[in-house]
Amino acid sequence: MAVQTNVSVQNRKENSLITPWNIIFAVLVLVGVFCWGLQLTKGLQITNLGTTNMWGLYIVGFMISTGVAAGSLLFASVPYLFNLDEFKPYTRIAAYLGAIASIVAASLFIIVDIGNPERVWLFITSGNFTSPMFWDFLILACYMVLSVIFTRQLIQVQEGKKEESSVKPIAVISFIAGILVVVTSFVFSFQVARPLWNNPVQPISFLFSALVAALTVQMILAVLLNKSGYIRMPMNLVGKMAKITAALLCLELIIVVAEVLMGLYPGAGSEYEAIMWLVAGEGAVGFWLELVVLVAAVIFLGKAGSSKGSGVVVGALLALVAIYLIKSNFLQVELFNPLISYAGPPVYGGTTGPYVPNLIEIGLALGIISFGALLFNFGLKKLNLGNGKTGK
Amino acid sequence: MRYAMAIDLDRCTGCHACSVACKVENNLPNGIWWNRVMTVGGESMDTPEGKFPNLRMEFLPINCQHCENPACVKACPVGATYKRKEDGIVIQNYDKCIGCRYCMVACPYSGVRQFNWKEPEYAIEVAMGDAAVEPHQYNVVEKCTFCSHRLAQDLKPACIDTCPNRARFFGDIDDPNSDVSKAIKGRSYFHLLEEKGTKPSIYYLT
Numbered sequence: 214m215a216v217q218t219n220v221s222v223q224n225r226k227e228n229s230l231i232t233p234w235n236i237i238f239a240v241l242v243l244v245g246v247f248c249w250g251l252q253l254t255k256g257l258q259i260t261n262l263g264t265t266n267m268w269g270l271y272i273v274g275f276m277i278s279t280g281v282a283a284g285s286l287l288f289a290s291v292p293y294l295f296n297l298d299e300f301k302p303y304t305r306i307a308a309y310l311g312a313i314a315s316i317v318a319a320s321l322f323i324i325v326d327i328g329n330p331e332r333v334w335l336f337i338t339s340g341n342f343t344s345p346m347f348w349d350f351l352i353l354a355c356y357m358v359l360s361v362i363f364t365r366q367l368i369q370v371q372e373g374k375k376e377e378s379s380v381k382p383i384a385v386i387s388f389i390a391g392i393l394v395v396v397t398s399f400v401f402s403f404q405v406a407r408p409l410w411n412n413p414v415q416p417i418s419f420l421f422s423a424l425v426a427a428l429t430v431q432m433i434l435a436v437l438l439n440k441s442g443y444i445r446m447p448m449n450l451v452g453k454m455a456k457i458t459a460a461l462l463c464l465e466l467i468i469v470v471a472e473v474l475m476g477l478y479p480g481a482g483s484e485y486e487a488i489m490w491l492v493a494g495e496g497a498v499g500f501w502l503e504l505v506v507l508v509a510a511v512i513f514l515g516k517a518g519s520s521k522g523s524g525v526v527v528g529a530l531l532a533l534v535a536i537y538l539i540k541s542n543f544l545q546v547e548l549f550n551p552l553i554s555y556a557g558p559p560v561y562g563g564t565t566g567p568y569v570p571n572l573i574e575i576g577l578a579l580g581i582i583s584f585g586a587l588l589f590n591f592g593l594k595k596l597n598l599g600n601g602k603t604g605k
Numbered sequence: 606m607r608y609a610m611a612i613d614l615d616r617c618t619g620c621h622a623c624s625v626a627c628k629v630e631n632n633l634p635n636g637i638w639w640n641r642v643m644t645v646g647g648e649s650m651d652t653p654e655g656k657f658p659n660l661r662m663e664f665l666p667i668n669c670q671h672c673e674n675p676a677c678v679k680a681c682p683v684g685a686t687y688k689r690k691e692d693g694i695v696i697q698n699y700d701k702c703i704g705c706r707y708c709m710v711a712c713p714y715s716g717v718r719q720f721n722w723k724e725p726e727y728a729i730e731v732a733m734g735d736a737a738v739e740p741h742q743y744n745v746v747e748k749c750t751f752c753s754h755r756l757a758q759d760l761k762p763a764c765i766d767t768c769p770n771r772a773r774f775f776g777d778i779d780d781p782n783s784d785v786s787k788a789i790k791g792r793s794y795f796h797l798l799e800e801k802g803t804k805p806s807i808y809y810l811t
Contacts, residue, residue, distance in 0.1 A: 257723075264716060264719055264720065328703065332703045333703060336703075339701065340683065343679045345680070347682040404676065406710070552715060554715070556649045557667075560636065560719060
């Protein structure tokens with residue numbers, strides 16, 4: 214009798230969602246809600262945004278979480294399209310992560326960024342088909358639906374309720390949808406007013422960033438979940454992911470360096486001045502930090518095969534910081550160097566940069582990420598995402 | 606019919622009267638300017654370019670260019686900004702604006718679109734300007750309307766009537782007898798950032 218009680222207590226403990234991490238995430242969600250409340254009552258004036266830098270941390274958060282969503286869909290679909298059997302057991306987690314990221318990216322980072330969140334339904338009733346932002350809204354809505362269906366089907370395969378071959382159609386659709394993350398870049402790259410964004414390399418850069426963002430989160434999760442015994446992913450697979458991430462970061466590095474050199478070469482003109490702002494002006498700290506972190510992430514991830522999990526986690530975290538800095542600097546170099554920059558009557562927040570998010574913005578962003586983490590942990594407990602239960 | 610404005614830069618003395626007229630007429634909240642007179646070359650407002658004694662001062666008044674091919678209209682995800690078919694004015698619908706500020710990102714004429722970052726506050730307690738001006742809203746983008754409320758009363762925009770140097774002209778560019786058509790006739794002019802393909806309706810006479 215006593216033994217039975219102990220077992221039931223232990224089971225209840227294992228199934229409980231009340232863990233120290235979840236408590237921390239819940240507290241951070243409350244912090245985020247508090248910050249949003251302040252923002253709603255006092256206006257976006259309490260952020261560090263302004264007329265010149267009208268977009269900031271929330272939009273970067275949106276770009277990164279869209280990347281995680283798209284990259285996760287690609288990661289979940291590729292093993293079924295190219296028969297990479299060794300990765301198949303981990304696709305359920307990837308597809309579920311895609312669902313969480315798209316919900317967080319689409320609904321939360323955008324909702325907190327806009328001035329009138331109560332009007333967000335206008336995206337549905339009054340969508341403007343010429344707006345890249347509307348296209349992005351449609352793509353993200355697809356991500357939500359696709360990743361939820363994909364997760365469900367992969368769980369059914371795991372439980373033996375479905376044949377593995379039956380997921381191929383959704384894998385194909387998810388793969389195409391993942392590639393369509395380039396549409397997120399169109400929000401920026403289609404704007405003639407922003408010459409540094411208005412070039413064909415941006416869609417490629419967004420695709421690489423999406424894959425890096427998704428792979429880094431997957432690697433961190435793989436190490437953590439391996440430790441907890443939820444999954445058993447061999448370290449050589451994590452190492453492979455790390456090497457792919459390092460290679461993608463090298464490509465990003467080439468793009469960043471090429472952009473800077475192309476801007477500096479003429480020696481004068483508006484693009485030259487904007488790049489000078491980035492490398493030797495107000496944006497210099499962010500830019501050089503970006504390069505250092507980027508190179509450090511490549512070194513850590515490149516060596517990941519020979520190191521234990523901690524090396525991968527450090528490399529993955531550095532890669533995430535690098536992607537944040539790439540996107541943040543990409544945004545700032547253009548916003549702080551507009552085409553028309555004559556002196557005139559001061560406008561609200563008309564600074565020359567750099568932009569650093571304040572505590573309200575950081576609190577809100579942490580709240581959103583924590584909400585995603587809570588949803589993720591909920592899925593880990595309630596859904597059959599790991600290597601445990603199988604129908605076979 | 607397409608409304609257009611011509612600004613004679615040789616006549617502009619940078620007195621900012623047009624900016625103030627716009628601010629008063631439209632009861633603009635603190636920190637919001639729909640029409641700003643920019644100083645060309647100087648490091649800060651109303652400062653000359655060059656080194657003494659070789660100084661030079663030029664001004665460039667900038668408001669919404671009411672483009673024929675507006676980047677903001679294409680960009681707005683919910684159609685809150687649109688081009689009026691009957692006269693080509695680019696209108697901002699405050700009731701529809703979700704406050705995403707994408708139009709500000711898309712507009713090449715930086716600063717002509719401004720966002721109400723806080724509850725509108727005013728310099729004096731009583732409202733100024735025309736009662737027909739649409740009330741300002743919190744969390745939306747706003748900009749020059751070519752004083753559409755005055756046009757509805759057969760009046761010209763406030764900046765046109767106020768300019769003490771008669772540097773500004775307004776009217777239907779499709780009508781050869783309008784003030785704006787007569788003003789640009791025989792004169793050399795440029796459009797701001799013409800290479801961007803937005804086809805602005807503001808003609809800068811030089």
